[in-house]
Structures are given as C-alpha cells and as structure tokens.
Amino acid sequence: MQQNLELLQEVPFFANFPAKAQKLLAFLAERAQISPDDILFEEGDDYGRAYLILEGQLTLLKYHDKKNITIQHYAKGDFIGFLSLLGAMPALFTLRAATKTTVLIISRKHFSKILEQFPETTNLSLNALLKELYEWERKNIYEAGQCCLEKTGVTAL
Numbered sequence: 001m002q003q004n005l006e007l008l009q010e011v012p013f014f015a016n017f018p019a020k021a022q023k024l025l026a027f028l029a030e031r032a033q034i035s036p037d038d039i040l041f042e043e044g045d046d047y048g049r050a051y052l053i054l055e056g057q058l059t060l061l062k063y064h065d066k067k068n069i070t071i072q073h074y075a076k077g078d079f080i081g082f083l084s085l086l087g088a089m090p091a092l093f094t095l096r097a098a099t100k101t102t103v104l105i106i107s108r109k110h111f112s113k114i115l116e117q118f119p120e121t122t123n124l125s126l127n128a129l130l131k132e133l134y135e136w137e138r139k140n141i142y143e144a145g146q147c148c149l150e151k152t153g154v155t156a157l
Contacts, residue, residue, distance in 0.1 A: 004029050007052060007104060011079050013128045021118040028110035034097040042094045048108035050081040056101025061094040085111040086125065
C-alpha cells in the first residue's frame with residue numbers, strides 16, 4: 001500500500017487530495033499485469049477505470065475505414081482514463097497493451113467512495129480536470145497548424 005500511495009501522490013490529479021483520501025485510494029487501487037495485445041477497453045465501452053502505467057506501454061487506437069489507427073502511445077508514469085472516474089462515458093477509442101504492462105487501476109466505484117467520504121475531493125477533482133483540459137488545449141494550439149485550429153476551443157465551452 002505504501003508504494004501505491006507514493007505513486008498516487010505523484011499523479012497531478014490526486015496531488016492535492018487530503019492525505020487520508022490518498023491513503024484510502026492507495027488501499028483501494030489494484031495492480032494488474034496486462035499481456036501484449038490485451039484490450040483494456042474498447043470503443044463504446046463505459047470502462048469506469050483509470051490506469052497509472054508502472055511498466056510497459058499502452059496504445060490508444062481509433063477504428064476508422066475498417067482498420068485501427070494508432071492515436072497515441074502511453075508509457076511509464078502516464079495516467080489514463082481519469083475522466084471515466086467522474087461519471088459514465090462511452091469510450092471514443094480502444095486502449096490496447098503494446099507490451100507486457102503493469103498498471104495501477106482505480107475504479108469509478110472506488111473513486112466514488114473517496115468522493116463520498118471526503119466531499120472536498122469533488123472540487124479538487126474538478127480543479128484538476130480543468131487544469132488538464134487547459135494544458136491539453138494549450139499544447140494542441142501550439143502544435144496545431146493553421147488547418148487544425150478550428151478543432152480547438154474546448155476551454156471556451
């Protein structure tokens with residue numbers, strides 16, 4: 001549990017949570033070994049889990065024109081799926097293990113217990129979400145060419 005706690009304290013989404021909430025989250029989190037080509041969730045699934053990659057690599061895929069297109073690779077230290085902790089949401093992508101991968105899993109059910117027992121974590125979660133959205137869009141605006149800027153603007157919603 002101590003190792004889980006130290007790992008979760010490094011995740012920006014949980015960094016400002018009260019110590020007792022972080023400890024409970026570390027206790028509830030589950031480690032899993034994922035084999036290459038295993039699917040963690042598929043497009044359309046309401047997967048309800050977030051994954052902290054401890055070792056290995058995961059690949060985000062989008063099915064288009066009868067084939068899977070690689071969108072992004074994730075590696076050690078990446079935290080994926082935190083939006084699904086906040087509520088039901090069908091996946092727009094598929095997440096597959098590219099290599100043998102070890103992850104720390106936080107389920108929506110367990111995260112909901114944290115929100116219930118520590119009500120202040122609701123605002124902390126929303127603030128972390130807003131920060132992530134802002135940073136994501138800022139990065140995409142910087143990287144987008146003239147052709148793609150019309151696809152930005154999520155922070156203006």
